[in-house]
Amino acid sequence: MEQVNVGIIGFGTVGAGTVDNLLTNKEIIANRVGCNIVVKKIADLDLETDRGVSVPREMFTTDASELIKDSEIDIVVELMGGLGKAKEFIIAALKNGKHVVTANKALLAEHGKEIYETAEKNNVSICFEASVGGGIPVIRSLREGLSSNRIRTIMGILNGTSNYILTKMTQEGISYNQAVKEAIDLGYAEDPPDLDMDGTDAAHKLAILISLSFGTPISFDSIYREGINCLTPDDITFAKELGYCLKLLAVAKNKGDGRLEARVHPAMVSQDHIMANVHDAFNAIFIEGDFAGPTLYYGYGAGRNPTGSAVVSDIISIARHMVHDRNAPLVPPLAHTDSDKDIISIQPIDELKIPYYFRFSAVDKPGVLSKIAGVLGDNNISVSSVIQKGREVNGPVPIVMLTHEALESDVKNAMILLNRLDVLIDKTMVIRVVEEA
Amino acid sequence: MEQVNVGIIGFGTVGAGTVDNLLTNKEIIANRVGCNIVVKKIADLDLETDRGVSVPREMFTTDASELIKDSEIDIVVELMGGLGKAKEFIIAALKNGKHVVTANKALLAEHGKEIYETAEKNNVSICFEASVGGGIPVIRSLREGLSSNRIRTIMGILNGTSNYILTKMTQEGISYNQAVKEAIDLGYAEDPPDLDMDGTDAAHKLAILISLSFGTPISFDSIYREGINCLTPDDITFAKELGYCLKLLAVAKNKGDGRLEARVHPAMVSQDHIMANVHDAFNAIFIEGDFAGPTLYYGYGAGRNPTGSAVVSDIISIARHMVHDRNAPLVPPLAHTDSDKDIISIQPIDELKIPYYFRFSAVDKPGVLSKIAGVLGDNNISVSSVIQKGREVNGPVPIVMLTHEALESDVKNAMILLNRLDVLIDKTMVIRVVEEA
Numbered sequence: 001m002e003q004v005n006v007g008i009i010g011f012g013t014v015g016a017g018t019v020d021n022l023l024t025n026k027e028i029i030a031n032r033v034g035c036n037i038v039v040k041k042i043a044d045l046d047l048e049t050d051r052g053v054s055v056p057r058e059m060f061t062t063d064a065s066e067l068i069k070d071s072e073i074d075i076v077v078e079l080m081g082g083l084g085k086a087k088e089f090i091i092a093a094l095k096n097g098k099h100v101v102t103a104n105k106a107l108l109a110e111h112g113k114e115i116y117e118t119a120e121k122n123n124v125s126i127c128f129e130a131s132v133g134g135g136i137p138v139i140r141s142l143r144e145g146l147s148s149n150r151i152r153t154i155m156g157i158l159n160g161t162s163n164y165i166l167t168k169m170t171q172e173g174i175s176y177n178q179a180v181k182e183a184i185d186l187g188y189a190e191d192p193p194d195l196d197m198d199g200t201d202a203a204h205k206l207a208i209l210i211s212l213s214f215g216t217p218i219s220f221d222s223i224y225r226e227g228i229n230c231l232t233p234d235d236i237t238f239a240k241e242l243g244y245c246l247k248l249l250a251v252a253k254n255k256g257d258g259r260l261e262a263r264v265h266p267a268m269v270s271q272d273h274i275m276a277n278v279h280d281a282f283n284a285i286f287i288e289g290d291f292a293g294p295t296l297y298y299g300y301g302a303g304r305n306p307t308g309s310a311v312v313s314d315i316i317s318i319a320r321h322m323v324h325d326r327n328a329p330l331v332p333p334l335a336h337t338d339s340d341k342d343i344i345s346i347q348p349i350d351e352l353k354i355p356y357y358f359r360f361s362a363v364d365k366p367g368v369l370s371k372i373a374g375v376l377g378d379n380n381i382s383v384s385s386v387i388q389k390g391r392e393v394n395g396p397v398p399i400v401m402l403t404h405e406a407l408e409s410d411v412k413n414a415m416i417l418l419n420r421l422d423v424l425i426d427k428t429m430v431i432r433v434v435e436e437a
Numbered sequence: 438m439e440q441v442n443v444g445i446i447g448f449g450t451v452g453a454g455t456v457d458n459l460l461t462n463k464e465i466i467a468n469r470v471g472c473n474i475v476v477k478k479i480a481d482l483d484l485e486t487d488r489g490v491s492v493p494r495e496m497f498t499t500d501a502s503e504l505i506k507d508s509e510i511d512i513v514v515e516l517m518g519g520l521g522k523a524k525e526f527i528i529a530a531l532k533n534g535k536h537v538v539t540a541n542k543a544l545l546a547e548h549g550k551e552i553y554e555t556a557e558k559n560n561v562s563i564c565f566e567a568s569v570g571g572g573i574p575v576i577r578s579l580r581e582g583l584s585s586n587r588i589r590t591i592m593g594i595l596n597g598t599s600n601y602i603l604t605k606m607t608q609e610g611i612s613y614n615q616a617v618k619e620a621i622d623l624g625y626a627e628d629p630p631d632l633d634m635d636g637t638d639a640a641h642k643l644a645i646l647i648s649l650s651f652g653t654p655i656s657f658d659s660i661y662r663e664g665i666n667c668l669t670p671d672d673i674t675f676a677k678e679l680g681y682c683l684k685l686l687a688v689a690k691n692k693g694d695g696r697l698e699a700r701v702h703p704a705m706v707s708q709d710h711i712m713a714n715v716h717d718a719f720n721a722i723f724i725e726g727d728f729a730g731p732t733l734y735y736g737y738g739a740g741r742n743p744t745g746s747a748v749v750s751d752i753i754s755i756a757r758h759m760v761h762d763r764n765a766p767l768v769p770p771l772a773h774t775d776s777d778k779d780i781i782s783i784q785p786i787d788e789l790k791i792p793y794y795f796r797f798s799a800v801d802k803p804g805v806l807s808k809i810a811g812v813l814g815d816n817n818i819s820v821s822s823v824i825q826k827g828r829e830v831n832g833p834v835p836i837v838m839l840t841h842e843a844l845e846s847d848v849k850n851a852m853i854l855l856n857r858l859d860v861l862i863d864k865t866m867v868i869r870v871v872e873e874a
Contacts, residue, residue, distance in 0.1 A: 021585050021728045032584055099766075125767040129582070135729035137582020144581070145566070145574020147469055148458050148749035155871065216780045224786040235796055235866055238824060238837045242794075249871060258781035261789060268794050268870040274714045274721075274735055284711075284733075291458045291746035292572035295736035296721075298711055299729060309728035312585035321767050329536075330562040330758050343653045344695035349661040352698060357679075357705050359672055387675060400675045429672055433705040434592065434686060 010080030017308025135306025149289025454745025572743025586726025
């Protein structure tokens with residue numbers, strides 16, 4: 001099997017997530033790509049901090065140029081961030097014929113054109129899935145999934161920290177300052193969290209999406225920016241009353257007259273909109289194309305593993321491209337069968353274990369509730385909440401129960417016994433409840 | 438510029454959307470791919486119905502085998518649907534060395550393994566982005582965006598028609614039968630709509646996602662299926678009261694013990710969940726990977742243009758792959774700049790025209806409302822709703838107004854005048870309102 005060698009500059013949070021992903025899923029990745037992906041060198045000035053990933057000491061260097069010059073390294077991954085040294089390293093790597101993967105949104109937003117052109121001139125790939133939306137494959141969706149579309153509108157919740165603050169203010173009714181203080185104490189926000197709160201970080205990401213969607217490179221400074229620090233609990237309460245919620249939105253819209261709206265500011269979003277349920281540190285990007293119509297991409301916008309996942313997806317794309325001959329099919333369809341042998345069979349529905357909703361139609365007599373609850377209890381089904389409504393004139397009394405997790409086979413057995421109860425008039429309705437994430 | 442030739446079998450709704458997209462965005466597609474994509478032949482038995490796309494008569498044939506045998510055609514696009522002839526054509530095209538793009542979910546769900554293996558054996562690509570989730574690039578996200586992940590859970594709203602029915606039942610309190618009748622009358626549902634309502638269509642799509650996510654090919658029949666026809670308005674009302682809404686969910690979950698949950702059934706979903714705001718005919722697919730964490734993909738699950746967009750994205754991927762040498766960079770970063778020259782500049786924020794939210798802190802005196810409304814009216818800002826709360830003891834009275842669309846520069850001018858009003862005590866808050874899609 002062929003081998004593709006990777007060098008990583010910057011072994012902080014995202015660097016560690018990247019290496020962890022490459023090591024943990026080494027085998028399935030090799031099967032999916034058709035080659036081994038090997039981390040050959042890691043450059044970082046800090047060789048002491050434990051990053052929670054076990055890597056042999058001799059793999060480390062404090063000299064990034066060492067891996068840029070290494071003729072065996074195919075892909076250089078820049079995860080140090082910032083505008084100075086990072087740019088220097090990326091340009092040097094591209095000029096040296098290395099493919100580059102980066103998560104550096106500020107650099108791409110401010111110097112993207114120069115970097116893209118250097119890659120093109122040197123006939124190598126520059127990939128940056130991790131630069132926008134963390135673990136969400138939004139760059140790929142724009143470049144490939146929506147490749148036949150003229151993009152009309154982009155609306156993004158692109159900064160997880162500010163979305164977390166807004167969620168706390170909304171759910172707990174606390175002030176901006178209180179929410180920020182809590183977020184800093186919990187390590188969710190930097191101290192001070194200015195670039196997250198004033199819209200700069202979201203604008204960096206918007207600039208990258210704009211450069212992919214609308215072709216024309218724009219100056220980062222021409223994006224209008226307004227932060228969330230002026231918002232008060234009052235506004236959140238009134239928004240709710242009016243059927244809205246508050247989000248920090250990054251918006252780019254083709255006006256059709258040669259001009260583009262490009263702006264980041266707090267916005268009221270209808271509670272019915274799919275973006276309204278983007279809570280906590282999640283990100284979401286709404287993209288409307290002329291043929292695809294409205295689409296949305298949602299997930300963790302930051303964090304060690306999600307961002308690592310995005311970086312590795314870029315490494316895999318480049319490796320696939322390097323390894324497969326141009327006549328080989330696109331992503332061999334069954335290539336990863338072997339790697340997922342851990343699935344042997346489909347679980348029978350009887351063994352499903354989730355919460356259930358029951359709706360009973362009962363006669364209005366004493367003891368009904370206890371008879372029903374008795375049958376459920378006998379079948380290991382434990383009730384978490386009950387709604388009983390007043391009866392209609394001469395009609396049956398509806399009783400609704402939500403249960404804790406129960407086994408589908410127990411529910412079936414209970415239903416047989418419940419159907420025999422003479423206190424139940426109509427058919428009992430059972431619906432499975434989905435609780436998770 | 439090189440040229441890639443496409444033959445299309447089936448010129449119904451999706452076929453017309455595909456050809457329309459290829460023609461309408463011909464130039465930007467050529468720029469993005471680096472070659473011209475040309476529709477060379479279209480096969481359909483019905484040559485009479487007007488599909489709303491202007492195609493020269495001589496391009497049509499009633500004999501699909503003609504384009505399968507055509508040595509100039511590189512990519513065969515199968516959009517006729519069904520299990521019989523479609524399978525025959527796809528297998529013949531693959532064996533004849535053609536790349537194949539298809540939207541045929543039933544065929545892939547039931548005979549995917551044979552088709553994938555035939556493609557692999559003949560060293561050609563088989564692409565099927567349009568088979569799941571219409572215009573949503575979910576297949577690509579699974580294959581590429583999440584390529585470094587072990588997939589843990591998939592939860593999809595995969596059938597737009599049943600989601601439309603559930604939305605109507607929820608919003609209008611009507612019965613299942615009434616909602617179905619309305620949907621059929623409006624042309625949103627087939628008559629009878631059985632495959633949509635009984636979970637078969639969603640299960641076909643789930644089978645495809647499972648084959649990509651968990652490697653092991655599964656038998657379509659082993660997916661548990663339950664439809665939505667038993668649901669009543671009562672259940673929807675109780676669900677709401679309990680903080681849930683009702684969705685037809687397709688679920689696949691790796692249990693970690695070698696077994697997979699694979700099931701389609703109505704489910705209660707928390708109103709706070711991102712899936713709860715998937716209304717009408719929209720689809721959404723929630724995918725959790727071990728590194729990326731939870732992600733979600735949302736958009737139109739069906740329809741002429743969205744499905745056409747997905748088909749064309751596959752044609753583009755294959756064409757890019759055919760045209761570029763293996764040493765060429767992945768999707769040249771600036772390749773499509775030229776095609777979007779219609780963007781010339783960023784629109785100044787002053788020319789933004791959207792609705793606004795104002796919150797005033799006023800003294801509790803007669804005439805305040807008219808003074809505020811007067812300033813707004815003088816600046817072409819028209820109010821759509823007002824909330825005025827009772828004042829706190831000695832405190833200011835909060836007055837909230839939502840406006841119709843107004844110009845940002847008018848809002849700025851109004852703010853200057855409002856700040857001079859002595860009836861307003863605190864700073865006035867202004868927030869932009871996002872109304873669309």
